[in-house]
Structures are given as structure tokens and as C-alpha cells.
Amino acid sequence: MKTININGTLLDFSTPRVMGIVNVTPDSFFSGSRTQGANDIVERCNQIINEGGVMIDVGAQSSSPVARFLEVKEEAERLIPALKLIRKEFPDVIISVDTFYADVAKQAVEEYGANIINDISGGQIDGRMFSVVAQLNVPYILMHMRGTPQTMQELTHYDNFIQDVLYYFSERKAKLDMLGVNDVIIDPGFGFSKTISQNYELMAYLKYFHIFEEPILVGISRKSMIYKLLGITPEESLNGTSVLNSVALLSGADILRVHDVKEAVECVKIIENVKLAHKEICSHILE
Template identity: 65%
Template sequence: MKTINIKGGLLDLSTPLVMGILNVTPDSFFEGSRKETEQQIIDRVSEIINQGGTIIDIGAQSTRPTSTLLPSKEEIKRLKFALTVINREFPEAILSVDTFYSDVARFSVEEHGVAIINDISGGEIDKEMFKMAAKLNVPYVLMHMRGTPQTMGTFTDYDNLIQDIFYYFSKKIAELHFLGVNDIIIDPGFGFSKTLDQNYELMASLNGFSIFEKPLLVGVSRKRMISGLLETTPAESLNGTTVLNTFALHNGADILRVHDVKEAVEAVKITEKILSFCQ
């Protein structure tokens, strides 16, 4: 049975969980996810919880290719406001912080009780992140990306896409284990350092990630791999998101990171019902 340690207790992943996205930024790629005022933050967290989301992933920095890299101090400033509101209104909520800065991770965990670090850079942007994850002793989401959000589009050449990504995870997991980090969640990094076709090749190979024996997080919500293929927009990409989430669930996803919690929870419920007859 897959579990992760959340504040001294075990969070069961035998049934896939939904992680709802909360962006406290003015420039995230999906306009509907941007929440900056106190009431917007309260409403969004309430929505995630009421619709069946288990984890709230809060990010204060946009990772779209045209974004500007914020310094950690500005990220902390945005997070401090949001986390103060959330902890006051929803003290039992399980929070994840979407950051690649070790000092932001420390601030979020030590001062505001955040339970998970979600690092899109795999410890590459801030070389102290792995050591900080070990010190904080919380689950760490290890994502595959090359370069930075601003340069990742130039790093899409692979000798063998799947083999290269598997090697990346093997190396990074070994580094984390050496430092004492054992609660590792793998994120293949859909949309990061991958072309449209590479994203779908990766999705087709998703069940291969079971070799790592780690929880698998899939985040495809309203991404360009959907709107680019369907020639639509992020706002019109909910149906495509649900299709990919359902495929991911059939192929080993343990956590779905999404903007649309209700639809993802329904996908989990239906998929689990089908799979119960495939035992």
C-alpha cells in the first residue's frame, strides 16, 4: 500500500487523490486559477475541499514560459498573506507549496505548517533544495524538467525520451535517499521541456514509472499539450484534461494535480469502479 507521511500520520494513496491548484499570482497561464484577495483565497480553498480535493497546492510564482523569475523574497511575501488566511480559516487542510526555492520551502513548512514541497525543478534551480527537504522531513515532489520555465522550450532534444527521463529519476532518487529523504513523489513533468508529441509519448509510457515504487503525480490540467492538439485554449481544455486524467488513472497515477477538482474526483470514482472489476 502506497502512503506518504503527513505531519506524523500516514496519508493513504490506495485510492488516487486529487490535489487542487491555488495560484496566488497575477499571471498564471490559466486565468481562472488566479486568486489574490483574501475572499478569493477562502472561496478557492473551500471549493477544493467541498469538491473532494485532499491536498491544496499553493503557488506564488508563475511557471509559464513567458513569466519573469521572481526572487524568493517576493514569493514569500505572497505566500505569507495566503498561508495566514488559509491556516486561520482551514487549520486542518493539507497544504503543498509549489516552489523551487529552499528558503521558501523552509518558510512555508516551519512557519506555516505546509506538509509537502512541490519542486518543478528537481533541485536544479536551488541546489540547497534537496538538503532542505531532508532537514524539513516532509514529502518531496520530484518533477522532471530541464532548464528553467523561461528556457525549457530549448531543452527538448533527447537521445531517448523515456530512457533519459527514467535515468534522471534514478539519479535524483538516489541523491535524495542518500540525504535521508524517503517520502518522494514522482512527477513526470508534462509540459516542461517536452514538445507536444513528447508529452503524449510520455503519457503512453506512464505505467513504466511503477518500477520506481514511488507515488506518481500527474499534472496535465488545461496545459498546452491539450490546447495545442485540439487547437483551442486553456479555458476550453477541461474535457481534454479529463480524458488525460482518466488515462493516467488507468496507468498508475496516484495524485492528480488539477484546476477542476469536481471533474477529477469524478474521474477517480468512475475509474476506480471500473478497475475494481479488473482484479
């Protein structure tokens, strides 16, 4: 059974978990996810918890290619007040901090009790990230991306797409292992440095990522691989999100990172019942 250590308590993935997104940014690609004031942040966190979310992922920097790139100081000025508020109002919730800066990660964990570091750059933007995460001894979400959010869509050429992505994880996970990072979560990086067709190829090959024997996080919520394919907007992409979340769960995803928690929790419940029924049928056949 896959697990991660959260402050000495093992969180298991015998049933997939849902991570709710809190964006304290004015420029997130999905307007419905932007939370600016204190009341909005508390209300959003309450919604995530009440709808069945187990983790809250807090980010202060948009990963949209058209968003402005924030330096450490500005990101911290956005993120830390929100983090402080969430920890005060929800002392027991599991908080994931979405940052690629080691100093922000360190402050978030040591001063405000963040539990997980979610680094979309896989340690590439800040070379100190891996060593800092090892010192902090918290789970680390390792995502695949090339370049920065502003340049990633110019970097979609691969010699062999799936092999190159798998090699990226094997190489970077080996570095984390050498540093003593015990809890790594694999995020294939849907939407990052990938064309629409590559994103669907990645989904089709998702089961291959189990070779790392680590929890797999899938974040496809309302992304362009859905709304561009269907000719709609992010605001109209909930149905497509639920379809792909279900596909990911059937391929063994352990964490769904989403804007719409209630719908994702329902996907988990339905797919788990399908898997249970399938297991019972196979059991009867073997009798």
C-alpha cells in the same frame, strides 16, 4: 500500498487522491486559476475541499515560459500571506507549497505548517533544496524539468526521451535517499521541457514510472499539450483534461493535480469502478 507521512499520519493511495491548485499569481497561464485577494483564496480553498480535494497546492510563481521569473524575496512576499491565511482558515488541510527555493520551503514548513514541498525544478534551481527538505522531514514532489520555466522549451532534445527521463529520476532519487528523504512523489513533468508529441509519449509510458515504487503525480490540467493539439484555449480544455486524467488513472497515477477538482474526483470514482469490475471478471475467469 504506497503512502506518504503527513505529520506522523500515513496518507495512503489505495484510492487516487486529488490535489487542487491555488495560484496566487497575476500571470498563471489559465486565467480561471488566478486568486488574488483574501476572499478569493478562502473561497477557492473551500471549493477544493467541498468538491473532494485532499491536498491544496499553493504557488506564487507562474511556470509559464512567458511569465516573469521571481527571486526569493518577491515570491515569499506573494506566497507567505496566502499560506498564513489558508493555515488559519483550514488548520487541518494538507498544504503543498509550489516553490523551487529552499528558503521559501523552510519558512513555509516551519512557520506556517506546510506539509509537502512541490519543486518543479527537481532541486536544480536551488542546490540547497534537497538538504533543506531532508532537514524539514516532509514529503517532496520531485518533478522532471530542464532549465527554468523561461528556457525549458528550448531544451527538448533528448538522446532517448523515456530513458533520459527515467535516468533523471533514478539519479536524483538516489541523492534524496542518501540524504534521508523518506517520502518522494514522482512527477514526470508534463509540459516542462517537452514537445507536444513527447508529452503524449510520456503518458503512454507512464506505467514505467512505477519502478521507483513511489506515488506518481500527474499534472496535465488545461495544459498546452491539450489546447494546442485541439486548437482551442486553456478555458476550453476541461474535457481534454478529464480524458487525460482518466488515461493517467488507468496507468496507475496516484495523485491528480488539477484546477477542476469536482471533475477529477468524478474521474477517480469512475476509473476505480472500472478497475473493480475488471478485477471481478478476472476473478471469475480463474475460478
